[in-house]
Amino acid sequence: MSSTYTLPFSTTTTTPAPLLPPSFATPAFTTFLTRLHTTLQTAFSQRRPWYELIDKTSFSRPLSIPNASSRIRKNISYFRINYLTILSSILAFSLLSHPFSLFILLSLLAAWLFLYLFRPSDHPVIILGRVYSDRETLGVLITASLIVIFVTGSLIMTSMLVGVGVVCVHGAFRVPEDLFLDEQGSAGGTGMFSMLSGAATSAAVAAGSNMV
Numbered sequence: 001m002s003s004t005y006t007l008p009f010s011t012t013t014t015t016p017a018p019l020l021p022p023s024f025a026t027p028a029f030t031t032f033l034t035r036l037h038t039t040l041q042t043a044f045s046q047r048r049p050w051y052e053l054i055d056k057t058s059f060s061r062p063l064s065i066p067n068a069s070s071r072i073r074k075n076i077s078y079f080r081i082n083y084l085t086i087l088s089s090i091l092a093f094s095l096l097s098h099p100f101s102l103f104i105l106l107s108l109l110a111a112w113l114f115l116y117l118f119r120p121s122d123h124p125v126i127i128l129g130r131v132y133s134d135r136e137t138l139g140v141l142i143t144a145s146l147i148v149i150f151v152t153g154s155l156i157m158t159s160m161l162v163g164v165g166v167v168c169v170h171g172a173f174r175v176p177e178d179l180f181l182d183e184q185g186s187a188g189g190t191g192m193f194s195m196l197s198g199a200a201t202s203a204a205v206a207a208g209s210n211m212v
Contacts, residue, residue: 047081058175072171078179079171087163094159101152108141108148116141 052058062068076083095102115125116137125132132140
């Protein structure tokens with residue numbers, strides 16, 4: 001007579017690891033993304049029509065260097081969002097043509113965001129079983145930033161110089177007399193930068209309160 005034995009077993013339900021790090025869900029990062037989206041949306045709503053930028057009837061050779069300088073200043077005030085778009089496009093094209101530089105820049109940005117700026121205080125940085133303090137993490141990120149700047153600095157500077165050259169040439173030859181330039185428009189030349197600064201400041205405050 002044979003006996004049948006049933007081996008005991010247990011079913012353990014394992015919870016899959018989250019696809020995103022916990023830092024993605026922090027209030028500071030959410031605030032940063034919300035304000036950045038609002039800032040960009042507001043900035044692009046102030047963009048001038050592109051046909052005004054390339055109107056052939058509005059180009060002429062500047063009479064002198066002061067005249068060219070005055071044209072550049074007025075055109076930058078009026079076409080500031082368009083010019084920033086051109087600069088960003090040139091920089092993006094340059095980085096896309098150098099995938100390695102783009103990869104290390106994005107990796108550095110992600111490291112700053114999720115290892116330091118928006119990392120919750122209850123999530124220490126652990127690498128190879130070693131816990132790194134905030135000071136050590138900051139030191140590593142600064143060192144990595146210096147290395148990345150050394151590697152990609154020439155590419156970024158070249159792209160920015162090309163972009164600035166394009167903007168200055170266009171601004172010098174574009175006659176601004178037909179443009180509507182008021183005091184508010186002239187004073188708003190740095191509007192986008194102030195909005196971006198405000199978004200970054202608000203996110204930094206939220207991050208600081210999250211770290212406490």
